[in-house]
Amino acid sequence: MTIVHIGAARDEQSLYCTGEYFGRQIVWIATMNNAAALGRDIIAHLPRLRRFCRALTGTVHDADDLAQAAVEKAMRNVEKYAEGTNLDRWLITIAHNHWRDSRRSLANRTPHSNVDDLFDMPGEDGNRTQEQLDSDARVRAAVAALPAEQRQLVALVLVEGLTYREAAEMLNIPIGTVMSRVARARAALVGQLAPAGVMPS
Amino acid sequence: MISDTELLAFLNGALAEPRMSEIEAALAVDEALVARLEALANNSAAVDQSVAAAFDAVLAEPLPPALLAAASPAVVDLAAARAAREANAAPRSPIRWWQPAALAASLAIGLVIGAGVPRGNSDALIIADAAGTRAGPTLAAALASTRSGTDARLPGGVLRPVISVRAGNGELCRQFGVQQDQAALSALACRRGDQWQIVVASSSAGSRSDYAQAAGPGEAAITAALDALAAGDPMDAEAEAKALARP
Numbered sequence: 001m002t003i004v005h006i007g008a009a010r011d012e013q014s015l016y017c018t019g020e021y022f023g024r025q026i027v028w029i030a031t032m033n034n035a036a037a038l039g040r041d042i043i044a045h046l047p048r049l050r051r052f053c054r055a056l057t058g059t060v061h062d063a064d065d066l067a068q069a070a071v072e073k074a075m076r077n078v079e080k081y082a083e084g085t086n087l088d089r090w091l092i093t094i095a096h097n098h099w100r101d102s103r104r105s106l107a108n109r110t111p112h113s114n115v116d117d118l119f120d121m122p123g124e125d126g127n128r129t130q131e132q133l134d135s136d137a138r139v140r141a142a143v144a145a146l147p148a149e150q151r152q153l154v155a156l157v158l159v160e161g162l163t164y165r166e167a168a169e170m171l172n173i174p175i176g177t178v179m180s181r182v183a184r185a186r187a188a189l190v191g192q193l194a195p196a197g198v199m200p201s
Numbered sequence: 202m203i204s205d206t207e208l209l210a211f212l213n214g215a216l217a218e219p220r221m222s223e224i225e226a227a228l229a230v231d232e233a234l235v236a237r238l239e240a241l242a243n244n245s246a247a248v249d250q251s252v253a254a255a256f257d258a259v260l261a262e263p264l265p266p267a268l269l270a271a272a273s274p275a276v277v278d279l280a281a282a283r284a285a286r287e288a289n290a291a292p293r294s295p296i297r298w299w300q301p302a303a304l305a306a307s308l309a310i311g312l313v314i315g316a317g318v319p320r321g322n323s324d325a326l327i328i329a330d331a332a333g334t335r336a337g338p339t340l341a342a343a344l345a346s347t348r349s350g351t352d353a354r355l356p357g358g359v360l361r362p363v364i365s366v367r368a369g370n371g372e373l374c375r376q377f378g379v380q381q382d383q384a385a386l387s388a389l390a391c392r393r394g395d396q397w398q399i400v401v402a403s404s405s406a407g408s409r410s411d412y413a414q415a416a417g418p419g420e421a422a423i424t425a426a427l428d429a430l431a432a433g434d435p436m437d438a439e440a441e442a443k444a445l446a447r448p
Contacts, residue, residue, distance in 0.1 A: 039272040046268055051259040055252075064265050071271040139255035158252045164239065175235060176211065176228040179242050183212035186245045193251065 038078050041087055042071055048160075049091050055155035056099055058144025070095035092160060093170060096152065103148065142192040150185035157182050203227065208238050326357045326379055326386065327399055336390055336397035344375055344390060344397050349441060357381065365441040369431025373444045374400070376423055389423050391430070401426045 042049075049070060053063035073094050074081070081090065143154050156167045157178070164182070168175040203224060210216040211224045227234055326340050336344055339355050347353040349362045358381035365375045374391040388402040401423050436444060 042272040043269060046264050046272065047260040050262070051256050054259045055256050064268060068268050068271050071268060075272065136255040136258045139251050143252060154252060158249050159256045174225050174229055176225040179238055180212050180214055183242050184214055186248050187213065189248050189252065190245070
């Protein structure tokens, strides 16, 4: 079979193709299938997924690797996705599970201790001053230096905006533990950032 | 009774057992206690805002092409796919070609036409993603400025707009061809804002015929698409110049 021609329909949900098969001209109309629809929806959520992964892993490189693994896994599990599913939450759960599993198999990496070692690339945003970009990078580095059990809660609660209860359910740990870890993470961040003048104390 | 002091100590992980576990157990069943703890915990707006803002900056970063590609079921480069088929006379899995819906749908978001043009490159003639199937930046600029019947040299080939028409919905649409070294593309695109949305694109390998005569296999489809758009007659040079100048 040879595809000779592809036309995108005006609704951008379907297309038609012409081609030949054993010398006979054929035409068919195709409607966007689930995988394509999911991919389209995922693309719209990629910035938020990257943001979460950055908070969770601490480096640009690890974050994008994780985001990519999560997207690939989501695309493989297209049958588990139904229109109306909270896609953000689904992707983040997949990313978090992948992160947790790979940490397990990789023998826990020690958290970074020196903030200055961790300076990641500042975000590209023309509206922010260099000073602000530096302070953003410092805050991200301070988050990266937290122990993993606190960092994952910073990612879920402070960055992604989950409630304590939602985070507790997702991690399957008691809500008190969630709140306690978040509180200790906040205290550690204030301890790191306030002396550097990055954040009002 | 649990005091605020104890709750703060609990938050800080500074409470001795068995009190730690007792409060944990109480929190699991006592919503009011959870609310009290939340009130004690949420007194750090400054740090929360700093963290949120620091990571919000990530939202504005350009997306890595590999990540975008991972969200496409398949990225198909027509010319590359054809070359691969021709190089491999017996396709490895001919059955796959009997899945038109899956294949075509994947094209809807992953299509990049343009022989030898790297994916994700701004020189790609046609890009297809969440924003629709549309002319790449270089092609779009050329479509907006090249008169019908004249050529414009692009990194991906030579563009020749064939006609301009006004669609029933008022959009300016152009039929055009792009001649490449090993392939020819003929297509119809309509201007929406500053984008040129691709209505129909047809690529044929090895064609050296004059695409201005537009007798390729895609011609019937383009004619059908023009009908479907309720397009008017081709514009003359003056009307076209006016239409191109006025977005």
